[in-house]
Amino acid sequence: MDRAFAGSPGLIMIDLLSLSDDVTVHGRSIHLFDNLDFHLEPGRYALLSTTPELRRSVLDVLAGLRPPRRGHVRCTGSVSWPIGRNGIASGKATGQDAIELISAIHGLEYPRACELVSLLVPRPDYLDEPFNTWPQYVKQEFNFALGLLPQFDLYVIDGAIPFEESRFTRMWQSLFEDRLVGKSLILSTPRQKQMLDYCTKALIYDGMDFTVDDDLESCIERYPAHSVREEMGTSASAGSSDDAEFFF
Amino acid sequence: MSNDDRIAKWRARREAERAAKATHGDLPTELALVAATAEPLVSGGDLESDTVLTFALDSLRRLPHETVGDRRQIYDAIARGIERGIEQIDPHPDYAELRRRQLRTIIRLLEADTRSGIDIYVAGFRPTGFTEGVTPLLTGYQRRKVRSDAEKISRARREALLADEAYTIAIPEDEEGDLMHLRDLMVRIDAARAPRSSHPMHMKMRAWIAVLRYQFALLRAESRLAIVWTMVGPAVLMGLISAGYFLSGISSVLNMDVATFAMTGATTWIMFRTVIFRSSMSFHAHRALLNIHPITPSMIGLMQGLVQMLAYAGAFVVLIGVGYLAGLFSLPHKPLAVAFWIVCMGIAAEAIGIIFGALAVVWHYFPRFAPAIERCMQIFSSVILVSEQLPDSYRPIALGSPLAHAMQLMRQAYFENYTSDDASPVYFFTGLAITILIAFMSQWIVRSRVVPA
Numbered sequence: 184m185d186r187a188f189a190g191s192p193g194l195i196m197i198d199l200l201s202l203s204d205d206v207t208v209h210g211r212s213i214h215l216f217d218n219l220d221f222h223l224e225p226g227r228y229a230l231l232s233t234t235p236e237l238r239r240s241v242l243d244v245l246a247g248l249r250p251p252r253r254g255h256v257r258c259t260g261s262v263s264w265p266i267g268r269n270g271i272a273s274g275k276a277t278g279q280d281a282i283e284l285i286s287a288i289h290g291l292e293y294p295r296a297c298e299l300v301s302l303l304v305p306r307p308d309y310l311d312e313p314f315n316t317w318p319q320y321v322k323q324e325f326n327f328a329l330g331l332l333p334q335f336d337l338y339v340i341d342g343a344i345p346f347e348e349s350r351f352t353r354m355w356q357s358l359f360e361d362r363l364v365g366k367s368l369i370l371s372t373p374r375q376k377q378m379l380d381y382c383t384k385a386l387i388y389d390g391m392d393f394t395v396d397d398d399l400e401s402c403i404e405r406y407p408a409h410s411v412r413e414e415m416g417t418s419a420s421a422g423s424s425d426d427a428e429f430f431f
Numbered sequence: 432m433s434n435d436d437r438i439a440k441w442r443a444r445r446e447a448e449r450a451a452k453a454t455h456g457d458l459p460t461e462l463a464l465v466a467a468t469a470e471p472l473v474s475g476g477d478l479e480s481d482t483v484l485t486f487a488l489d490s491l492r493r494l495p496h497e498t499v500g501d502r503r504q505i506y507d508a509i510a511r512g513i514e515r516g517i518e519q520i521d522p523h524p525d526y527a528e529l530r531r532r533q534l535r536t537i538i539r540l541l542e543a544d545t546r547s548g549i550d551i552y553v554a555g556f557r558p559t560g561f562t563e564g565v566t567p568l569l570t571g572y573q574r575r576k577v578r579s580d581a582e583k584i585s586r587a588r589r590e591a592l593l594a595d596e597a598y599t600i601a602i603p604e605d606e607e608g609d610l611m612h613l614r615d616l617m618v619r620i621d622a623a624r625a626p627r628s629s630h631p632m633h634m635k636m637r638a639w640i641a642v643l644r645y646q647f648a649l650l651r652a653e654s655r656l657a658i659v660w661t662m663v664g665p666a667v668l669m670g671l672i673s674a675g676y677f678l679s680g681i682s683s684v685l686n687m688d689v690a691t692f693a694m695t696g697a698t699t700w701i702m703f704r705t706v707i708f709r710s711s712m713s714f715h716a717h718r719a720l721l722n723i724h725p726i727t728p729s730m731i732g733l734m735q736g737l738v739q740m741l742a743y744a745g746a747f748v749v750l751i752g753v754g755y756l757a758g759l760f761s762l763p764h765k766p767l768a769v770a771f772w773i774v775c776m777g778i779a780a781e782a783i784g785i786i787f788g789a790l791a792v793v794w795h796y797f798p799r800f801a802p803a804i805e806r807c808m809q810i811f812s813s814v815i816l817v818s819e820q821l822p823d824s825y826r827p828i829a830l831g832s833p834l835a836h837a838m839q840l841m842r843q844a845y846f847e848n849y850t851s852d853d854a855s856p857v858y859f860f861t862g863l864a865i866t867i868l869i870a871f872m873s874q875w876i877v878r879s880r881v882v883p884a
Contacts, residue, residue, distance in 0.1 A: 204879065206882065207880075207882075227592070240882070243882065243883055246724065247724055248721055248722060248724060248883045249721070249878075249879060249881070249882060249883065250878055250879050251879060252879050261629040262724065264722045264723050264724060265722060268722055268883075269719075270719040270720075270721075270722035270723075270883060270884055271719055271720065271722060271723060273719050273884075274649070274717075274719070275649055275652040275653070276645065276648060276649055276652065277648070277652070280645055280648040280649075283641075283644065283645070283648075284641050284642070284644075284645045284723070285723070287637055287638075287640065287641035287644065288634060288637050288638045288641045288723065288725075288726075289624070289628060289629070289634070289637075290624050290625050290628030290629075290633070290634075290637060291620055291623070291624060292619075292620060292623045295616055295619055295620050295623065296620060298616060299613060299616045299617060299620065302609065302612065302613055302616070303613060313652060331617065332620065333624075333629075334621050334624075350606055350609075353600055353601075353602050353603075353606065353610075354602075354606070354609065354610055354613060356600045357599075357600045357602065357610055357614075358610075358613060358614065358617060360591075360597040360598050360599075360600065361597050361614065361617070362617075363597070364595060364596065364597050365595060376585070379585065379589065380585065380588045380589075380592070381592065382592075383592060383593065
């Protein structure tokens with residue numbers, strides 16, 4: 184992914200140039216893009232698709248986490264990681280390690296970043312413990328808390344934004360509202376209400392192509408937010424089953 | 432009651448009647464009074480049906496109620512008062528509808544009991560089926576209110592969203608202080624961030640160091656046994672190599688004492704194989720980190736290999752130091768040159784690790800063969816013996832691997848009295864450059880197939 188540094192926050196756009204890509208989902212190779220040229224203007228988009236199980240792979244490419252087989256993804260400004268994914272909160276690392284990693288990469292002050300997360304999450308006592316001992320909901324809240332640390336020009340969210348009535352949800356939503364002013368968003372969530380609360384347009388991935396539709400409500404009705412296949416696993420988890428073979 | 436009180440009460444009643452007639456002039460005075468006093472039923476946000484029931488029964492008791500017609504007039508007056516209250520106060524439409532429905536239900540229940548011959552005028556009377564009749568009304572109202580509030584919030588959010596403004600989330604008073612503090616922290620975090628800290632180049636450079644520190648943290652989290660094994664592993668291999676020589680009655684190999692000879696070969700090789708395995712494993716297995724831009728699989732693999740190299744640098748120092756004090760090992764003749772060749776072999780291991788990792792992405796079964804490949808490499812890498820020990824006809828076979836050259840050059844630097852006639856730095860560096868090139872190409876080829884976990 185080429186990242187042209189604009190220098191002025193708020194100016195963000197993604198250019199997909201002659202993009203061709205395929206990905207293995209549930210053991211099958213699927214064409215994601217075929218010589219696609221697309222230009223995404225700044226805005227707040229809900230990612231919708233007739234194939235919701237491919238949204239994760241699509242986000243990987245848009246967020247520059249995985250380069251396509253052919254073509255380029257050019258992005259102006261800073262793009263967040265897909266906030267809400269469990270990814271980083273796994274294994275033997277601790278919450279402190281993850282905060283330190285994010286702080287170091289994004290040039291943040293570690294003590295303040297640590298203070299913010301520990302004041303925000305309901306179980307700061309887990310921050311010193313390895314992730315493999317954390318309950319799932321604590322991991323989820325930690326992931327969303329991490330997403331508030333650096334300021335981005337484009338926020339990418341993959342998962343349901345915290346919605347259960349709790350102190351964490353209220354605090355996180357309030358702070359995220361502050362973060363989002365003047366910024367762009369690509370939201371991939373199974374909750375349709377969140378799409379309406381946070382997005383103004385639909386970014387539709389259908390037939391190896393992207394389209395933008397201003398009528399978000401009608402798009403939400405047309406495209407399923409969730410699929411049974413998605414519950415069965417993701418492209419990433421399909422590949423990770425082979426990790427056990429790495430014992431020497 | 433004094434006469435003045437009676438007069439005051441009479442005046443108050445006259446005032447109330449006058450006000451009631453002014454509003455409900457078409458009704459008889461008593462009914463106008465009922466209508467006027469029914470207006471506050473919709474004013475207080477009171478949800479209880481008992482309030483309406485008490486009011487209806489009080490009104491029935493005070494006025495003639497023998498016939499259906501009499502009672503109908505009273506009911507109509509109450510309904511009229513409620514409507515007038517709704518007009519005046521303008522409560523939420525759902526609440527107004529709740530009061531209307533409560534009144535209608537109460538009238539229906541009172542009339543049913545009256546026709547059944549039940550005395551509805553006794554103190555504390557509650558109609559038959561009162562709770563069953565009014566509870567669904569309140570439940571429905573509360574459900575509608577929740578939905579209506581949610582719609583109101585959604586509308587407000589939508590307006591804020593379209594105006595690109597921050598929507599204010601409702602926060603309880605006791606949490607406002609926390610939120611202010613968190614906001615302040617967030618502002619200070621942003622302010623302390625260097626202006627060009629999100630520059631891709633700067634981020635990439637910081638990411639290398641950040642991943643290295645992260646990998647160190649993971650090493651720290653490993654069991655104490657695993658860390659001790661970094662010493663035990665080389666010691667075991669060293670013992671095996673030394674045993675062969677000692678059992679043959681050999682205490683010196685080409686002017687190199689067997690113990691130190693075995694230690695240098697074993698520790699270097701254990702480091703080499705660990706770097707290969709760990710870096711190739713992380714290339715694929717630590718894909719969770721790929722969710723964080725600009726971390727790449729090769730960055731993870733290389734940093735994991737570097738962590739292992741540094742760990743084994745510590746193992747070298749401890750083994751040589753303790754062995755020297757115990758009279759087992761000699762000290763290196765040219766320590767910097769020894770370190771240089773060990774680092775060179777570490778770099779070669781990193782490159783091979785990346786190649787193995789890339790192969791594992793394409794063929795997940797490949798890591799099963801990695802230990803076998805490593806053993807073959809070990810045989811041809813001058814770990815157990817140097818090429819000068821072999822007959823001339825076998826030397827080209829032993830020197831086929833560039834690693835054998837590096838190992839012999841490392842021993843040449845370590846031992847004052849050993850000079851390798853066969854080892855060629857040019858051969859090793861050519862092999863290293865080709866390996867690095869292959870590693871770079873292989874990671875580039877498979878990069879798009881490594882999916883973040």
